[in-house]
Amino acid sequence: MAEYNAIEAEVLDDARLTLEEFARACAVERQWVVERVESGMLGDGTRYVSKWQFTSHDLTRARRLRQMEFDFDAEPELAALVADLFEEVDHLRRRLRAAGLKLE
Amino acid sequence: MEFKDYYQTLGVDRDAAIPDIKKAYRKLARKYHPDISKEPDAALRMQEINEAKAVLTDPEKRAAYDQLGERYRAGQDFRPPPDWDAGFEFSGSSFEDIDLGEFSDFFANLFGQRGPRTHRGHRMQGGDRHAKIYVDLEDAYHGAVRTVTLHVPQTDAQGHVSAREHNLKVRIPKGIKEGQHIRLAGQGHPGIGGGEPGNLYLEVHFTPDPDYRVEGRDVFATLRVAPWEAALGAAIDVPTPSGQVHLKIPKGSQGGRKLRLKGRGLPGDEPGDLYFVLEVVLPPAHTDKARRLYESMARDMPFNPRQTRQANG
Structure with missing residues (x-):
């Protein structure tokens, strides 16, 4: 396979997403993101909208929130709680794997 | 192409009300949720139930599907008759949530119409797409070129959409981490009315390493x-x-x-x-x-x- 014509990929976190890019990537309205950042469910707590930048972790989290809200008609707070639990489970699974313990 | 019985997929009666359909969907979505399901075919089942819900909870799509469904049974060979959807107006906005590449040919053929009827005169950027990519730990250490196969919606002269395979050679950057996303600009859905294409986001996962x-x-x-x-x-x-x-x-x-x-x-x-x-x-x-x-x-x-x-x- 020739490598010269491979598509260059941009790593999120090196290049963070703006609010518009982020909303588009999550297939939601800009306002949906704004409401969840302002209520502390997303983002790093930065106060000024113009400085908001979103990471890989934010993207995974926002898509989970969206899925919970859209598929289960979950209240945003409940969706955030579910996302928190998923993140905790992911974290524990990674720790178990790093410790050499196998999951069923 | 086989006819899909969406009522059978969700396990509901043909006269089920929308709240019952949503309830059946949620029960199955919980069972097959990709983050927790241990079912071997969870991803495929999730796709099927998402598709069934997208049709059966939209009154216009459901009415058109019901009219068509009177003549077909699940698994039967199927080609959409011309003008099968005459008299029904699918709302264009509902497609914004749907990544046609993640749906079956059956769905794309019936509901993937992106003709001038819904987008006349609009110039719109194409939607972003998401996919997962599995790479070896070695790739994260040294960088690598990997091929990703995507199912890309393709529109024919009549405006009907079908999925075709599209291979992309992607340079995996050195130092990529598990769970991190990489963005491929312009590799998402095509733009509408001359609009820019969307982006493709790949969520990176490592293949399990024995060592x-x-x-x-x-x-x-x-x-x-x-x-x-x-x-x-x-x-x-x-x-x-x-x-x-x-x-x-x-x-x-x-x-x-x-x-x-x-x-x-x-x-x-x-x-x-x-x-x-x-x-x-x-x-x-x-x-x-x-x-x-x-x-x-x-x-x-x-x-x-x-x-x-x-x-x-």
């Missing part, structure tokens, strides 16, 4: 050593993802001890560390000589591993 385990940028491996290497110390050659190293085992080591190789984890601005976790492996006592050596140790070395830590050294 290494990864946590963030730190990498862990088990290093098997002989009792005398652990007790007396040793210098041994060990392979690592970034090349062979000459590793010093400190004398008096026990199983479970972690040896850190700073900066030999995943590369990056702040590279991770590589940890070797020692596992002391006992030689088998399957020859007379080996048995005599064990007997000699038992006799000459006062040692009870169930006593104090001090006795353990």
Whole structure:
């Protein structure tokens, strides 16, 4: 396979997403993101909208929130709680794997 | 192409009300949720139930589908008749949530119409797409080129959409982490009315490695050593993802001890560390000589591993 014509990929976190890019990537309205950042469910707590930048972790989290809200008609707070639990489970699974313990 | 019975997919009656359809959908979505399901075909089932819900909870799509469904049964060979959807107006906005590439040909053929009827005169950027990509740990250490196969919606002259396979060669950047996204500009859905195409986001996962385990940028491996290497110390050659190293085992080591190789984890601005976790492996006592050596140790070395830590050294 020739490598010269491979598509260059941009790593999120090196290049963070703006609010518009982020909303588009999550297939939601800009306002949906704004409401969840302002209520502390997303983002790093930065106060000024113009400085908001979103990471890989934010993207995974926002898509989970969206899925919970859209598929289960979950209240945003409940969706955030579910996302928190998923993140905790992911974290524990990674720790178990790093410790050499196998999951069923 | 086979006809899909969406009512059968969700396990609901043909006259089920929308709240019942949503309830059936949620029950199945919980069962097949990709983050928790242990079912082997979870991803496929999730796609099927998402598709069924998208049609049956939209009154216009459901009415058109019902009219069509009177003549077909699940699994029956199917081609959409011309003008099958005459008299029905699907709302264009509902497609914004739907990545047609993640749906079946059946769905794309019926509901993937992106003709001038819904988008006349609009110039719109194409939607972003998401996919997962599995790479080897080696790729994260050195960078690599990998091929990703996507199902891309393709519109014919009549405005109907079908899925075709599209291979993309992607350069995986060195130092990528588990769960991180990479963005491929312009590789999402095509724009509408001359609009720019969307982007493709790939969520990176590592294929399980028999030798290494990864946590963030730190990498862990088990290093098997002989009792005398652990007790007396040793210098041994060990392979690592970034090349062979000459590793010093400190004398008096026990199983479970972690040896850190700073900066030999995943590369990056702040590279991770590589940890070797020692596992002391006992030689088998399957020859007379080996048995005599064990007997000699038992006799000459006062040692009870169930006593104090001090006795353990």
